[in-house]
C-alpha cells in the first residue's frame with residue numbers, strides 16, 4: 010500500500026484536477042490500471058462539468074421542495090411507488106442543462122416519464138413543476154434562457170426514454186434516488202452517470218442531506234452539518250468530493266481495512282428494498298461487530314467511497330429487477346475510489362444491457378481485500394437460507 014500526499018494529482022499523466030490538495034491511501038490494482046489505460050485516450054471533462062452543474066442545480070430544486078413538501082406534491086406511480094414534483098422537476102432540470110451545456114439533445118436513460126403528468130387531473134401539478142424548474146434556473150443565475158413552458162418541461166422529462174445499450178454514449182439519471190428517504194426528510198441522491206460503449210465513464214452523486222464529515226458512529230439524520238455533498242468520478246481519474254455549495258474538491262478513498270471486526274456495513278433503510286435478515290446473517294458470518302448503518306439511496310455509495318463504512322449489502326426481494334440508474338453513478342464513485350462492486354455471485358455489474366441490470370441475486374460492495382471473505386460469507390448465507398425454506 011502506498012501513502013500519497015498529493016500537491017497536484019499525480020495519479021496518471023492525464024491530470025484532471027491539478028489544483029487539488031489531497032491526502033489519500035491507494036493500492037495498485039490490475040482493474041484500476043486497465044480502466045486508466047482504456048481512459049488514456051478519452052477525456053470526458055466537458056461532460057463531467059455539465060453533469061456536476063446539472064446535478065447541483067437539480068439538488069437545489071429538491072432542497073426547496075423537501076423544505077416545504079405539500080401533500081399534493083406526492084403522487085403514486087403505477088407500481089405504487091411514490092413520485093413527487095421534485096422527482097419530475099429534477100429530471101427536467103438535468104435533461105435541460107445537459108442539452109444546453111453540451112449543445113445537443115442527450116440520449117438519456119432516466120427513471121421518470123411524463124405519462125401521468127399529461128393527464129387532465131395533473132394540470133395543477135404540472136404548473137407547479139414548471140414554476141419550480143423556472144424559479145430554480147432563475148435562482149442559479151448562470152443559465153441564460155427564457156422561462157420554460159409546461160410543454161418544454163414535459164419534453165425535457167421525456168428525453169429520458171432512451172433504452173441505453175452497448176453502443177454510443179448514454180446519460181443515466183435517477184432524478185431522486187431514495188424518494189422514500191426524501192419524503193421522510195432523510196437521505197436521497199441525484200444520481201447521474203455517462204455510459205460510453207456500455208461502460209460507465211463518469212458519475213456524479215449529489216447528496217443534499219449527507220454531512221461533509223464522516224457519518225461513522227454518528228446519527229446522520231440529526232447532523233448539524235447541512236451543506237450536502239457532491240461526489241464525482243471520471244474513469245481513470247479517481248473520485249472527489251466537494252460541498253454542494255462549491256468548496257474545493259478533495260480526493261476520497263474507500264476504507265482499506267482488512268479486518269471485518271473493524272468494518273461497518275450499510276444497507277437500505279427500507280426493509281422492503283433489501284433483506285435485513287440476510288445481511289445480518291452475512292455480517293455475523295464475516296465477523297462484523299458493528300450494527301448495520303441504514304441509509305436510503307445511493308448516498309450509501311458516496312459514504313462508502315470516502316470510507317465511512319467498509320461494506321454495502323443489497324438483497325432485494327425475489328423477482329425485483331434492478332435498474333441501471335439505481336447503481337451507475339454509485340458504481341463509478343466507489344470503483345474510482347478503490348472499491349469493488351459485484352453481484353452476489355462475484356460478477357461485475359453489466360450496464361450495457363439496456364434499462365435493467367441482469368444480475369445474480371443482489372449487489373455487494375467492499376474493498377479488494379475484504380471481497381473474497383465477503384463473497385464466501387454471502388455464498389454460505391444464501392445457501393443456509395435456501396436450505397432452511
Ligand SMILES: Nc1ncnc2c1ncn2[C@@H]1O[C@H](COP(=O)(O)O)[C@@H](O)[C@H]1OP(=O)(O)O
Nearest residue numbers: 185186187188189277278281282305306325335
Ligand atoms: N421494492 C423495491 N425493492 C428494491 N428497491 C426498490 C424497490 N422499490 C423501489 N426501489 C428503489 O430502490 C432504491 C432505493 O433503495 P434504497 O434507498 O433502499 O437503497 C431506489 O432506487 C428506489 O427507487 P426510487 O429511485 O424510486 O427511490
Ligand SMILES: [Mg+2]
Nearest residue numbers: 090091120188
Ligand atoms: Mg422512484
Ligand SMILES: [Mg+2]
Nearest residue numbers: 183186187335
Ligand atoms: Mg432509485
Ligand SMILES: [Mg+2]
Nearest residue numbers: 120183185186
Ligand atoms: Mg428515483
